[in-house]
Amino acid sequence: MISIQRCTSADPRFQTLVGELDADLLVRYGAKQSEYDVHNKGLADARVVIAMNEGAAVGCACFKPLDAETIEIKRMYVQPGIRRLGVAQHILAGLEQWGREEGYRIAKLQTAIKQPEAIALYRKVGYRPTPAYGPYVDDADSVCLEKEI
Structure with a gap:
């Protein structure tokens, strides 16, 4: 059974x-990934969730505020051996709930074109295309999505 635990970005898991x-x-993006790495730093104050399965950490994600009403979902990951079992949906639900508790109304995220499984998941749970934002505005590989939470 999957459970979601809240923690910080310092958590070793x-x-x-x-x-x-x-x-x-x-593996997916090669050298292009180094362009994204800079956007994945600065998460010291991020709200982090870990998905647990039978005592093992199997997935994670976090959010950070973009503005007074919007959070950005970051670092979403589920280990390959446990994908397609609903873990990512539990992670997203946990982050969205936490965001609502803190008064946010909208969740945004960025993924990229070589992650069709991620795009399909986000669309399935109600995320819709939104114009590219922030550092992703001129990135043709980016796919930006948002959802009212």
Whole structure:
């Protein structure tokens, strides 16, 4: 059974999972990934959730505020062996709930064209295309989505 735990970006489980995410993205995007790496820093104050399955950390994500009503979902990852079991949906629901508790109304995120499974998941749970924002405005590979939470 999947459970969601709140923690901080300093949690070693989060650090390990993010390392796995970065390795996966490097395979998908090669050298282009270094352009995104800079946008994945500065998460010291991020609200982090870890998905747990039978005592093991199997997925993660976090959010940080973009403005007074909007959060940005970042560092979303589920280990390959447990994908397609609803873990990512639990993670997103946990982040959205936390965002609502803190008074936010909108969740935004950026993914990229070589992650069709991520795009399909986000669309399935109600995220809709939105214009590229922030550092992604001129990036043709970016796919930006948002949802009212």
